[in-house]
Amino acid sequence: MEEYKIKDRVFCKYIPSDELETITNKISKQINIDYKDKEIMFIVVLNGAFMFASDLFKKIEGKAKISFVKLSSYSGNQTTGKVRELIGLNEDIKDKDVIIVEDIIDTGITMENLLKKLSSYKPKTLEIATLMFKPHRFMKDYPIKYIGKDIEDEFIIGYGFDYDGYGRNLKDIYQEKK
Numbered sequence: 001m002e003e004y005k006i007k008d009r010v011f012c013k014y015i016p017s018d019e020l021e022t023i024t025n026k027i028s029k030q031i032n033i034d035y036k037d038k039e040i041m042f043i044v045v046l047n048g049a050f051m052f053a054s055d056l057f058k059k060i061e062g063k064a065k066i067s068f069v070k071l072s073s074y075s076g077n078q079t080t081g082k083v084r085e086l087i088g089l090n091e092d093i094k095d096k097d098v099i100i101v102e103d104i105i106d107t108g109i110t111m112e113n114l115l116k117k118l119s120s121y122k123p124k125t126l127e128i129a130t131l132m133f134k135p136h137r138f139m140k141d142y143p144i145k146y147i148g149k150d151i152e153d154e155f156i157i158g159y160g161f162d163y164d165g166y167g168r169n170l171k172d173i174y175q176e177k178k
Helices: 017-034 050-057 109-119
Strands: 003-006 009-015 040-046 064-075 078-087 097-105 125-133 146-150 173-176
Touching: 017 050, 017 125, 017 146, 040 050, 040 109, 050 064, 050 097, 064 109, 097 109, 109 125
Parallel strands: 040 064, 040 097, 097 125, 125 146
Antiparallel strands: 003 009, 009 173, 064 078
């Protein structure tokens, strides 16, 4: 399937599943090196990061735990600039090595909000792993340790990304056709 239609929009294949696997392998290898003999707490930002987190988590060697938070700053395909916490953290992360797993970072507003909240729980370390990054949209100055792929300012679906809840189940990533 090279094109996919959702409601009023058509999307074209952009990043195939084998490239997504290569990206996930690269990130997991680096995390396994960086956290050798350490226990990691992964905090996954739902809903979009669930597929990436699942594939990444399966490749992590050693002790690891996973928990989830649900945040929202989007309405349709536009960011609202306001972050709403829908489901909060229920794990103790004090003095733990924590990696936030995100599907995409564009403006950085949502992640900045989450970093502030999680920092208040006093983790030993707090890093970010994101599948996609939009450097041209990024407005913040915090470091992102693990970046899967830089992309342009395109609206994407598939592999966890959605348009009004649809398209998350696609194994490839598609971008909106112009």
